Amino acid sequence: MGWKMNEAVETVQAQAAGKLYLAGEYAVVEPGHPAILVAVNRTLTTQVTGRAAGEGSQEQPVDAQRGRIESEGHPEASMSWHREDGKLTPDTQLGEPSYLLAAAQSVEELAVERGLALRSYDIAVSSQLDSGSGKKYGLGSSAAVAVATVRALLDWYGLQLSPLETYKLAYLATGRAQSLGSGGDLAASLFGGCIRFCSPDRSWVRAQVGSSSLSQLITQPWPGLQIHRLDAFGPDSLLHLFVGWTGSPASTPSLVASVKQGSADGKSQSYERFLAASDACVDALAQSLEAGQPGAIGEHVAQARSLLRGLSALTDTDIETPALRTLVESALIRGAAAKSSGAGGGDCGIAIVCDKQPQSRAIGQMSAIAAAWSRAGIEPLPLTVGPPLAALEPWGVGCAATAQEEE
Ligand SMILES: Nc1ncnc2c1ncn2[C@@H]1O[C@H](COP(=O)(O)OP(=O)(O)OP(=O)(O)O)[C@@H](O)[C@H]1O
Ligand SMILES: C[C@@](O)(CCOP(=O)(O)O)CC(=O)O
Numbered sequence: 001m002g003w004k005m006n007e008a009v010e011t012v013q014a015q016a017a018g019k020l021y022l023a024g025e026y027a028v029v030e031p032g033h034p035a036i037l038v039a040v041n042r043t044l045t046t047q048v049t050g051r052a053a054g055e056g057s058q059e060q061p062v063d064a065q066r067g068r069i070e071s072e073g074h075p076e077a078s079m080s081w082h083r084e085d086g087k088l089t090p091d092t093q094l095g096e097p098s099y100l101l102a103a104a105q106s107v108e109e110l111a112v113e114r115g116l117a118l119r120s121y122d123i124a125v126s127s128q129l130d131s132g133s134g135k136k137y138g139l140g141s142s143a144a145v146a147v148a149t150v151r152a153l154l155d156w157y158g159l160q161l162s163p164l165e166t167y168k169l170a171y172l173a174t175g176r177a178q179s180l181g182s183g184g185d186l187a188a189s190l191f192g193g194c195i196r197f198c199s200p201d202r203s204w205v206r207a208q209v210g211s212s213s214l215s216q217l218i219t220q221p222w223p224g225l226q227i228h229r230l231d232a233f234g235p236d237s238l239l240h241l242f243v244g245w246t247g248s249p250a251s252t253p254s255l256v257a258s259v260k261q262g263s264a265d266g267k268s269q270s271y272e273r274f275l276a277a278s279d280a281c282v283d284a285l286a287q288s289l290e291a292g293q294p295g296a297i298g299e300h301v302a303q304a305r306s307l308l309r310g311l312s313a314l315t316d317t318d319i320e321t322p323a324l325r326t327l328v329e330s331a332l333i334r335g336a337a338a339k340s341s342g343a344g345g346g347d348c349g350i351a352i353v354c355d356k357q358p359q360s361r362a363i364g365q366m367s368a369i370a371a372a373w374s375r376a377g378i379e380p381l382p383l384t385v386g387p388p389l390a391a392l393e394p395w396g397v398g399c400a401a402t403a404q405e406e407e
Contacts, residue, residue: 013047014151017386018129018139019188020243020350021342023285023304024197026259026311027278028182031201031224034282036289037188038195038233038241039386042128044144046152051120062086065120069100071145072126073134077101086118097177099142100125103149106173110214111157121156123149136249137381138347142178143185146170151190161218163190163390167227168218175205180256187227192389194232196286200225228395232289233385238355239292240362241385242336242369243348244378246323250345255317262315274311281307286395294337294354301337301352308340319344323378330372335365348381 017039024035051067063083071077077100079090088105100123108118125148129141150170154161161169167190171183182199200222208217233239263271281303288296305320305328312319320328324340331338331351338351351369355362370380 009052010050012152012155013045014148015043015045016144016147016189017192018042019185024278024282027275028184028199032198033275033279034196034198035184036196036286037184039188039192040383041386044127044129044148046148047124048152048156049122062118067120067122069123073130099146099174099177100149102173102176103146106169107150107153113213113215116157137245138342140185143189146174147186147189165218180253191392192386194230196228196230196395198226229392230286230290230395240353242351242366243381243383244327244373245348245381246346248346250347252343255343255345258317259315270314278307298337301339305339324349326376327378331369334369
């Protein structure tokens with residue numbers, strides 16, 4: 001992030017990373033249940049540029065302010081805006097709720113609470129998370145657009161929030177556009193690297209929204225929410241993440257809704273068993289990732305896969321599609337740990353390979369997996385785990401007692 005001065009037109013920009021789930025999918029939607037996520041080394045950038053003199057200039061009174069929001073490849077989220085009663089409002093009604101708009105409106109609401117004058121500006125979003133030719137990879141583009149836009153506009157208005165407060169603001173913003181996800185995607189996108197994440201109690205958060213200001217809400221502890229850094233996939237790590245794309249996009253909200261519905265009807269005991277087993281599996285995997293133990297990593301990734309297959313059968317939801325199964329099995333027979341990533345139903349699968357020594361056998365193993373995937377119509381994506389982007393407490397001994405946000 002930074003300021004560029006250009007004849008009184010100010011520009012500020014912020015980036016957010018794409019994400020992938022390694023384990024704990026679906027369980028993490030329930031408050032307090034953990035998942036492991038990584039940020040990838042591809043980002044989305046939001047740029048905010050002040051309007052020069054003329055119509056909609058930032059010097060004009062609030063109600064005369066105007067701007068344009070443009071996201072490359074996303075006409076549904078691009079719009080011209082004006083103000084109604086001070087609120088940033090699209091000139092024409094949008095066909096669907098917009099994460100980008102919700103992010104901008106949330107930061108402005110905070111700015112007003114903190115007594116700042118609203119200004120007018122244009123927003124431009126560019127992304128490395130879609131292919132540009134309409135391909136959707138499942139790298140968390142909606143979370144990244146929310147995080148990058150919140151960060152850029154906070155900077156634009158000179159509002160200084162901690163990373164955790166910024167996370168909460170992005171979570172509240174996305175809740176205005178969609179209300180089913182865990183918020184793990186936002187955490188990976190904002191904090192970068194590899195994290196262990198437990199979702200906040202969404203109904204508690206929702207109940208606070210009416211009665212607390214944004215300022216109060218983002219500074220309060222949130223029950224259930226835990227975000228810790230995992231020391232895995234760093235520059236000296238022997239672990240490598242490998243990602244394949246099945247070529248078919250999936251709708252996370254409808255898969256999550258299907259699992260919710262399927263786990264409700266008289267199946268609560270089996271679902272509770274799934275949650276408990278997932279918690280144990282995620283924490284065992286977190287430990288083995290931090291310790292860099294290939295055998296244990298393989299065992300726990302296999303267990304996470306098998307738990308998802310059980311959930312799939314329990315709830316009649318197609319999580320590991322035939323293409324994902326091919327992706328996983330062709331990585332397994334080449335010695336990697338592998339499973340679907342995220343909600344499944346398409347999108348991406350992951351494989352983890354481990355060098356015996358730095359740069360030893362993994363390169364050959366990875367090219368064998370890439371070749372097998374390509375032959376099977378799976379596209380290997382040239383991704384690695386991205387660097388940490390904001391400071392976080394490490395996970396580890398005693399972490400349950402130091403959970404950041406338990407009341
Ligand atoms: N670059 C972007 N700019 C503006 N809006 C975006 C952008 N990317 C995604 N969105 C919005 O987010 C919503 C969901 O997008 P999409 O299904 O592609 O991704 P996603 O939620 O990130 O899914 P996944 O987590 O599987 O990647 C859509 O309404 C879309 O308009
Ligand atoms: C199924 C779920 O646990 C993971 C979804 O991951 P993805 O967006 O499909 O990569 C949902 C969530 O955590 O919001």
